[in-house]
Amino acid sequence: MAKHAIFRADNCAFTKNPALLKSAKYMGSGSAATAIDNGNFVAIGGLMDGEREVHTATTPTSATTYFGIVKTPEVMYDQSGVGDNYLANFENEAGAVITVGILQKGDIYSVTAEALDKVPTVGKFVELQGGTKGKVVDSATPSSTQVGKVIAIEVSGRDTYYVVEVQ
DSSP states (O other), X not given: OOXXXXXXXXXXXXXXXXXXXXXXXXXXXXXXXXXXXXXOEEEEEEEOTTOSSEEEEEOOOXXXXXXXXXXXXXXXXXXXXXXXXXXXXXXXXXXXXXXXXXXXXXXXXXXXXXGBSSOOOTTOEEEEESXXXXXXXSSOOTTSOEEEEEXXXXXXXXXXXXXXXXO
């Protein structure tokens, strides 16, 4: 079984302000419902036809300005914490309504390496790219949307988290 990204909202405004949360369906690069991991970025679009609260979410470009991070609560039916009941086994299935948090300057969040295009070190920057994973760079790329800066690396149990402060 493939390991999926894990997201942790360490200190994010959307945990206190529900106006910064959006319900969405991830439609990949167009109109086909697609699975997506928590901790990945999506471009937030308009409301889906016939919906009052569910937006379309698509793959962002490097210059996307209205975006969020996927943070759907992991619902696992086996609560033992062993075997298949491990956060890295959770994936938002194609067609499922996902929860997207809109990041604010000063927010701090953590993700496992699966949410990034490569493993970062402290001091690297995370920005959007033409994909859902955060792009790790040495310095901000002109005309790209910068998300934040890696400020720490933390090991918690069997997972390593890369802590990002939104810039």
